[in-house]
Amino acid sequence: MAVLFPAGVVLWVNGVHPRPGDAGAPKQRPVVLITDLCDDGEPALGVAVTTVIRPELSAISVRLPFVRARTGGLTQDGAAVCDWTQEVTAGMVAGRCDSIPNSHLNEIIDKVESLFGN
Numbered sequence: 001m002a003v004l005f006p007a008g009v010v011l012w013v014n015g016v017h018p019r020p021g022d023a024g025a026p027k028q029r030p031v032v033l034i035t036d037l038c039d040d041g042e043p044a045l046g047v048a049v050t051t052v053i054r055p056e057l058s059a060i061s062v063r064l065p066f067v068r069a070r071t072g073g074l075t076q077d078g079a080a081v082c083d084w085t086q087e088v089t090a091g092m093v094a095g096r097c098d099s100i101p102n103s104h105l106n107e108i109i110d111k112v113e114s115l116f117g118n
Contacts, residue, residue, distance in 0.1 A: 004090055005037040005044070008105040010064075012094040016048055019084045030097050031088060032064075032080045034109050043087035047080045047108055057081055060115065062107045064100055080104075082111035 005011060013031040018024040030049040037044035049064065061079040 001038045001040045003036045003038050005033055005093070005096070007033050007036055007044075008099050008102065009033050009096060010049065010098040010100060011037075011046070011088065012097050013046065013086065013088050013092050014094050015092055016086050019048065019050075019081060028094055030078070031086050032100060032105070032108060033088065034105065034112060037088060037090060037093070039090070041089070043089045045112075046086045046088045047082055047112065048084040048086055049078045049080050050084075051076055051078045053077060053079055060111060062104055062111065064104060080108050082108055083115050085112065085116070 010030050010032050012028055014028045015026045016029045016031060017026045031046035032049060033044050033046045035045045057079070060082045062082065063077070063079045066076055066078060
C-alpha cells in the first residue's frame, strides 16, 4: 500500500458537500487531509476549508497559513472547519493545493477528536 497524499496536505476535492446546516450543492473546494490517502481504495478523512471566516465558528476552526503573493497554494485567509469532515477518495482529487505545518494539523486532529471522539 502506497501513500498517494499524506495527512497535512491540502487538496482540491470535487463533490464536497456543504457544511452541515448550510444550503448549497456539492462543489470543488480545498480539504485538509487528516489521514493519509493511500492507493488501497479506502477513503481518507479530511476537513473542508472555508474562506468565509465566521466568529461563531472560531472554537471549531483552525486558521490556516497563506501567502497572498504566490501562484497556487492557499492565497487567501481561510480556516479548516473541524465539524465539516469529508471522506476523500483518489477519484475525487482534482489536484494538490498546499500543505500545512504539523502544528496546525495536530490542532485540527485534536478538534475533530473532541467533536466526534476517536
